[in-house]
Amino acid sequence: MIFFTIDKDSRHEHVYQQIYKKLKTQLLEKRLQVNEKLPSKRQLAEQLQVSVNSVSSAYEQLLAEGYIYTIERSGYYVESLDQFIEHAAASSPMEEDLKEKEVDRSGWLSLSHMSSDLSGFPFKEWASCQRSALAHHKTDIAEVPGPQGPYKVRETIARLISRTRGVRCEPEQIVLGSGTQALLQQFVSLHPEHIRFGIENPGYTRVYKLLRQLNIETAPIGLDEKGIHMGEVKKISPDTLFITPSHQFPTGTIMPISRRIELLNWAALKEGRYIIEDDYDSEFKYGTDNIPSLQSLDRNQNVVYMGTFSKTLGPGFRISYMVLPETLLRRYRTIYDHWIPGTDAISLFTLHYFIETGMYERHLKRMNHRYEEKRTLLITELHRVLGSRIHIRDIPAGLHFLAEIQTEKSVEEFQNRARKEKLELYMLERFKLSEAADEKPGHISLVIGFAAIDEKDIPEAVTRLKKIM
The missing domain is CATH 3.40.640.10 (Type I PLP-dependent aspartate aminotransferase-like (Major domain))
Structure with a gap:
């Protein structure tokens, strides 16, 4: 026996979609017997007070998905379906460590080597x-x-x-x-x-x-x-x-x-x-x-x-x-x-x-000029603010350079303080592929990128770096 109601005033689902979903639920929950004949399209339409076309669309969708089968000139019948095997763990909510959370990047400044500057992209x-x-x-x-x-x-x-x-x-x-x-x-x-x-x-x-x-x-x-x-x-x-x-x-x-x-x-x-x-x-x-x-x-x-x-x-x-x-x-x-x-x-x-x-080559020429200005400004500001506490490996190429700074902080402490100051940067330690010699005591090497940061934010980024040290 099929019994359910339809919300004909719903703005979220068409009538045929409601019929399809409710019939599918009854079929999966075994409320209808295998090989049981379903009401004719006209009968179900009259019962639900809907159009025959709505019932027809729902039946055709169920037929296409294999929930029901049809016999010519006889009607629609319930298909034989196995019961789902469902483990309790599979139906439990996703564990917290697997969930992805949107990261709030407001207030962050980036000295990452991985980013590029799209502000000048044509x-x-x-x-x-x-x-x-x-x-x-x-x-x-x-x-x-x-x-x-x-x-x-x-x-x-x-x-x-x-x-x-x-x-x-x-x-x-x-x-x-x-x-x-x-x-x-x-x-x-x-x-x-x-x-x-x-x-x-x-x-x-x-x-x-x-x-x-x-x-x-x-x-x-x-x-x-x-x-x-x-x-x-x-x-x-x-x-x-x-x-x-x-x-x-x-x-x-x-x-x-x-x-x-x-x-x-x-x-x-x-x-x-x-x-x-x-x-x-x-x-x-x-x-x-x-x-x-x-x-x-x-x-x-x-x-x-x-x-x-x-x-x-x-x-x-x-x-x-x-x-x-x-x-x-x-x-x-x-x-x-x-x-x-x-x-x-x-x-x-x-x-x-x-x-x-x-x-492409005109874009490259513009970006070369832009990156050279950023690089020069950042290096000048680092020397001005940090003085003798920083040594920069000044190789005029690419979108990053290596800098060694004097600090008594450990690498882990340095990273934690950088996160607290909302400054994205990476230590050389990240790129060591084996148990190589550690940094010399009192020093940490940084891979400093300059592509992503805006020129106006460079002084603030250097100020935050000094706080971290």
């Missing part, structure tokens, strides 16, 4: 390029892209990095992806045999953790004044090195030509050795021209070049790429012939027009 020009992408690439957007991403976009990026970074490649060698981590996972999968990685220490914690999660043997390798330590590289002898030669993260060291040649010669001595060059923020250089990429010096196709638009456009755009040597490209096409890339075709074609029209 959104109107980007929107214009997006309109061009939608007008000229409807077919491309409507189809599943190839594993490496749209050829036209790769062609544009190949020309860009050849002109700006000296990278020597064909569009066919470029693989587009949503980020360095995703591309690195693909690189690893090209080596079914056991491989060993070496990574700079201090260095990218996210990359180190990813490799460990993939069960890749990964050795942290220390640094010297030229970058990654060649003595340790030769001793550990990894199959692949992950390095940041143009602006070492997080120390900022720019690798000189002597060390670059050493690394390339080391890689050339053994077949199957590769160097992954992560060129994450090389577009930003102050006072001198850009330094050519390590890949531009490679004579033996041992370098896998990785680049990103996260620093120049913004982290939320999620457009990265890698340039594979031909030997790896052949493996990639065999393994990933089924792959659907995780990139957004509209954004990729928008980027194509943004670069081709010259808007």
Whole structure:
């Protein structure tokens, strides 16, 4: 027997939706017997004082979902359904430590190395390029892209990095992806045999953790004044090195030509050795021209070049790429012939027009000037306020620099005080990948970013830093 009422004046649910939901509840709660015939559409409509069309829509939805079945010229019947198995724990409220809470960022100032400045981003020009992408690439957007991403976009990026970074490649060698981590996972999968990685220490914690999660043997390798330590590289002898030669993260060291040649010669001595060059923020250089990429010096196709638009456009755009040597490209096409890339075709074609029209390089020129002014202002203010208590490793490149400050606070206490003062910053300790030597007593090293902070907030940020010390 079906009995329920309908609120015909409801502004929240259509009548057919109410009928559908109430019938579904009765079916799940076994109030109707298996194979029991339901009232005809006309009968139920009369009982509920609603239109036949409303009952028909509800029945058709239940039929589509498999709650009922129909026999031609006979009517609708109750389908046989198993009872749900329900554990008590599964129905209890989510535990507090798993809940996500909105963070109140009001009053915070950021000296983070991860953010960028979108205040000067040419959104109107980007929107214009997006309109061009939608007008000229409807077919491309409507189809599943190839594993490496749209050829036209790769062609544009190949020309860009050849002109700006000296990278020597064909569009066919470029693989587009949503980020360095995703591309690195693909690189690893090209080596079914056991491989060993070496990574700079201090260095990218996210990359180190990813490799460990993939069960890749990964050795942290220390640094010297030229970058990654060649003595340790030769001793550990990894199959692949992950390095940041143009602006070492997080120390900022720019690798000189002597060390670059050493690394390339080391890689050339053994077949199957590769160097992954992560060129994450090389577009930003102050006072001198850009330094050519390590890949531009490679004579033996041992370098896998990785680049990103996260620093120049913004982290939320999620457009990265890698340039594979031909030997790896052949493996990639065999393994990933089924792959659907995780990139957004509209954004990729928008980027194509943004670069081709010259808007991208004009944007870079403006941001280089803006970041240089911010950087100079922040360093000047740090020296003025903190005096001899701060030593800045002043390398004019990238969007962060390393600073050593005098303080008797522990790293943990320093972090707690920074949160209390609503100042976002990161300690070098965060990027140490092994039990390396601690900071010298009475000192803490900070990785200070200047992209996100507004110029007018720099004095206040430095004042808060002094309070923390």
